[in-house]
Amino acid sequence: MPDASIAAHSGSFSVAVTGSGGSGAVTTGLILLEAAAHAGYFGMLSRSAGPQIRGGESAAMLRLGPAPLACMDDRFDLLVGLDWLNIARFIDEIPLDRDSLVLADPAAGTVPAVLTQSGARVREVPFKELAGSVADGRANMVALGALAAAGGFPQDALLAGLNAVLAGKGDRVRQASSQCLTLGYEQGIETLPRAAGAARHPVARWNISGNEACGLGALRGGIRFVAAYPITPASEILEWLAPRLEQVGGSLLQAEDELASINMIIGASFGGVPALTATSGPGLSLMTEGLGLAVASETPLTVIDVMRGGPSTGIPTKSEQVDLNIALYGLHGDAPHLVLAPLTISDCVFTTQWAVQLAEHLQTVAVVLSDQLLGQSRTISPPPPNLELPLVRRTLDTPDETYRRYAPSADGVSPMTVPGTPHGMYTADGLEHNQRGTPSSRASDHLEHLDKRLHKITAHDFGAHWAEMSGDGEIALLTWGSSSGAVREAAARLEAAGASVRVVALRLLMPLQSDALRDALAGCSRVWVIEQNHGRQLFHYLKSFDALPSDAHSLARPGPLPLRPGDIVAALTEEA
Amino acid sequence: MNAPATTPALRAKDYKSDIKPIWCPGCGHFAVLAAATKALAHLGLPKEQVALISGIGCSSRLPAYIDSYGFHGVHGRALAVAAGLKTARPDLTVLIAGGDGDGFSIGGNHFLHACRRNMDMTYIVMDNEVYGMTKGQASPTTAPEWTHSKMTPHGTGMRRFQPAAMALAAGATWIARGFSGDPSELTRLLVEAIQHPGFSLLHVLSPCQTFRPEQKQWKEQVHPFADSNTGDPVAAAQRIHADDGMALGLIYANHLPVWQPRNQATSSIAALEEEFRV
Ligand SMILES: Cc1ncc(C[n+]2csc(CCOP(=O)(O)OP(=O)(O)O)c2C)c(N)n1
Ligand code: SF4
Numbered sequence: 001m002p003d004a005s006i007a008a009h010s011g012s013f014s015v016a017v018t019g020s021g022g023s024g025a026v027t028t029g030l031i032l033l034e035a036a037a038h039a040g041y042f043g044m045l046s047r048s049a050g051p052q053i054r055g056g057e058s059a060a061m062l063r064l065g066p067a068p069l070a071c072m073d074d075r076f077d078l079l080v081g082l083d084w085l086n087i088a089r090f091i092d093e094i095p096l097d098r099d100s101l102v103l104a105d106p107a108a109g110t111v112p113a114v115l116t117q118s119g120a121r122v123r124e125v126p127f128k129e130l131a132g133s134v135a136d137g138r139a140n141m142v143a144l145g146a147l148a149a150a151g152g153f154p155q156d157a158l159l160a161g162l163n164a165v166l167a168g169k170g171d172r173v174r175q176a177s178s179q180c181l182t183l184g185y186e187q188g189i190e191t192l193p194r195a196a197g198a199a200r201h202p203v204a205r206w207n208i209s210g211n212e213a214c215g216l217g218a219l220r221g222g223i224r225f226v227a228a229y230p231i232t233p234a235s236e237i238l239e240w241l242a243p244r245l246e247q248v249g250g251s252l253l254q255a256e257d258e259l260a261s262i263n264m265i266i267g268a269s270f271g272g273v274p275a276l277t278a279t280s281g282p283g284l285s286l287m288t289e290g291l292g293l294a295v296a297s298e299t300p301l302t303v304i305d306v307m308r309g310g311p312s313t314g315i316p317t318k319s320e321q322v323d324l325n326i327a328l329y330g331l332h333g334d335a336p337h338l339v340l341a342p343l344t345i346s347d348c349v350f351t352t353q354w355a356v357q358l359a360e361h362l363q364t365v366a367v368v369l370s371d372q373l374l375g376q377s378r379t380i381s382p383p384p385p386n387l388e389l390p391l392v393r394r395t396l397d398t399p400d401e402t403y404r405r406y407a408p409s410a411d412g413v414s415p416m417t418v419p420g421t422p423h424g425m426y427t428a429d430g431l432e433h434n435q436r437g438t439p440s441s442r443a444s445d446h447l448e449h450l451d452k453r454l455h456k457i458t459a460h461d462f463g464a465h466w467a468e469m470s471g472d473g474e475i476a477l478l479t480w481g482s483s484s485g486a487v488r489e490a491a492a493r494l495e496a497a498g499a500s501v502r503v504v505a506l507r508l509l510m511p512l513q514s515d516a517l518r519d520a521l522a523g524c525s526r527v528w529v530i531e532q533n534h535g536r537q538l539f540h541y542l543k544s545f546d547a548l549p550s551d552a553h554s555l556a557r558p559g560p561l562p563l564r565p566g567d568i569v570a571a572l573t574e575e576a
Numbered sequence: 577m578n579a580p581a582t583t584p585a586l587r588a589k590d591y592k593s594d595i596k597p598i599w600c601p602g603c604g605h606f607a608v609l610a611a612a613t614k615a616l617a618h619l620g621l622p623k624e625q626v627a628l629i630s631g632i633g634c635s636s637r638l639p640a641y642i643d644s645y646g647f648h649g650v651h652g653r654a655l656a657v658a659a660g661l662k663t664a665r666p667d668l669t670v671l672i673a674g675g676d677g678d679g680f681s682i683g684g685n686h687f688l689h690a691c692r693r694n695m696d697m698t699y700i701v702m703d704n705e706v707y708g709m710t711k712g713q714a715s716p717t718t719a720p721e722w723t724h725s726k727m728t729p730h731g732t733g734m735r736r737f738q739p740a741a742m743a744l745a746a747g748a749t750w751i752a753r754g755f756s757g758d759p760s761e762l763t764r765l766l767v768e769a770i771q772h773p774g775f776s777l778l779h780v781l782s783p784c785q786t787f788r789p790e791q792k793q794w795k796e797q798v799h800p801f802a803d804s805n806t807g808d809p810v811a812a813a814q815r816i817h818a819d820d821g822m823a824l825g826l827i828y829a830n831h832l833p834v835w836q837p838r839n840q841a842t843s844s845i846a847a848l849e850e851e852f853r854v
Contacts, residue, residue, distance in 0.1 A: 034854070037854040038854060204853070204854075205853075205854050206852040206853060206854065207852060207854050208852045212852070216845075216848075216849065216852075219845050219848070220845060224664070225660065225663065225664045227659075227660055227663075244843075244848050245839070246837075246838055246839045246840065247840075247841070247842050247843035247848065248841055248843060248844070248845060248848070249839045249840065249841030250839055251663055251664075251837035251838070251839045253659065253660065253663050253837075255656070256685055256686065256688075256689040257685060259652075259653060259656065259685075259686075260653070260656040260659070260685075260686055260689070261656075262656075263649060263650075263653040263656035263657045263660065264656050264657070264659050264660030264663075265660055266647075266649065266657055266660065267629065267647065267656070267657035267658055267659065267660030267661035267662075267664070268660040268661060268663060268664035268665075269660075269664075270627075270647050270657070270661060271627070271660075271661045271664040271665035271668070272664075272665070273664035273665070275660065275664070289650050290650065290653065292650075293649055293650045297647070297649075380854065383852075383853075419624065419625075419627050419645040419661075419665060419668055420624055420625060420665070420667065420668065421624055422622070422623075422624045423624075424624065424645075425623055425624060425643055425644055425645050425646075426645070426646070427628075427639045427640045427645075427646030427647065427648055428646070428647045428648065429640070429648045430648065430649055430650055431648065437640075438595055438640060439640070439648075
């Protein structure tokens, strides 16, 4: 395999801001991202927090460039340390090298050896002292000005970013901040070479987080009821949705636990209102009995699992693609359902919308596997497509007395009546039942309904959305969910170095589109299955369906560190 | 809430479905079924406007036997299903039925939170102080010295769960105790429970013929409460604690704000999306 370790970085540049609690590192990053958008960049911001609830150290990591970006880079061009307390916690997440620049405030003490060891250059800027010259001035705003200069942003873009993010603060705060920005901007920081080369695209773009994107996808899909119990890193979906659901005529109920939330959305959906919950691994574990009930009673619902490090309480603030197994297999009994995973931050909109509409149309459960990396990161990217899919719940408004809720049909989907509909009365049941819904333990009823619930899902034509594919090379990089970003960039680097690569990124995991997958892999000399977990969950799943060539390779890396394109390139190059 | 004048008034038997109950002959739950159909007929509720939600247990089989919308879910979660349904569909009359195991053991947390949420719904618990469906184990309301289950050969050794006291403490706004051996009083209480705006708990002593045959004696043991509801929770707590658990009638009723969704469709999704545009 050709050497792609020194790869085309496509003109992007990466910046990290770190600081202890209250230093404003994350706010600095958020303003910088918004300013970058106003300056015409695309980009993304991911964040890292220590285990403290409040007042712990945090880091904002940004990557900006002339075209949409789907993953963080291998290294950082610039690190701004607002202070150096606990910097060691982040250093694994912020790789520096001899081309990197560290902006350091002499007031924060000497730059720690863990940073200088990398060979990075250090440039001192007295953030604190400069801020002291402005009434209510803050050091992080001076640093932000310096960052904007390094990024080559015009000052008006910076001010637009400031006003957008600090819209809720008073005039005084914004005034003091903008004075500090100017001070920082005028410190004569040279523009980063990569930033200088970035072309500006004055096209429409959005600034959205994955969790917000899941919330929006839910609304677009028709969700009007949500019940949920708070959990990191999913809570922002719920906090975003609560007021907005009300504004579109829906509601959100904070449940007493996840056993309640899953059953609450079953109740709402039974009532005819499309319903969803969002959680993370521990919550999904509690919900699995309810998921089986929804499958058996054919009650449509959607669950978003924003995955975090596991098992058990695991690593709540870090990303890991570890819940594929429970999403696929966690239900007892034979319980066919849907499992999907968004591929990028902005794809959270489409994938959630699609999942909701599929669940409604097929009267089943859809599990959407997002993760902390997608959910708590923000992207500047083109507005996500709004797919007006003609998929809605099949209901019956004027049934007669012969109505049977679970009557057979060609595609396995039986029209539902909604409570309030005369003559449509039935009792939904998690016990195996006959066509009317009456509990039955007869073999013929069991077989009929097992077949029905499977058939409606496997017979559905999912079209082209089951995966995103690019390239037609001999080496296939097969991946799912949030790893797709790093995999696609690794593929681009390998291509640039002369390798012939294709990428297949799975959005629909269950039901597995085995035939389409086999076609997609046809003619490959080597297949790599790439995922961010320890147990090779996707690899084993695909093997169990005989969907992989017998010599397929697995590249599985657990969290908490993000999967970087360079790691993938290195692993593939090593093995080749 | 009354049926339109043009449709003939429904009678109790019109609310019965054509499905035959699986219950043992003599089971107390039959009387609860009869009381439910009578109460619905008395209130003249259109069948399609009623949703009856349950969990798992002999008692939880009730929904299929009534000709209304029903949801027979999993063990212990009926109140959660009902809360979601009522929030999404405030127009429906939502009733929940189940046993003491379903409601007070596996579903105990939902019971507390349903009481404090005070949604407008009625919870009927058929208490037989035993797990009937799984063939006779002790439940939270079983007396500590009851040794007839192989699983607790020494008895549970634990004090009994006090449904009315728990409901009162958790904030339920209507609490009464009925007895399946007194069907007309049971019907009257159920009508009142459904009419009460807010969360109503109707705790029904409903004997298990098969695993607690000694409950035949309940007929002789029940008695009315000595005094009547004042709407004062402190007085209600005193009545509950002074009582032997066999007193029947209204224990507590009070009018407090009912939880309701505050949705009003003031915006569109397209308008909400503007916040993301740079
Ligand atoms: C999760 C789960 N655990 C255990 C059971 C077994 N189970 C079924 S009904 C029941 C107890 C029912 O007792 P109760 O609610 O008092 O109703 P009864 O049958 O006495 O009317 C149990 C333990 C189950 N169905 N689901
Ligand atoms: S076991 Fe007991 S509770 Fe169950 S049906 Fe028989 S008598 Fe009723």
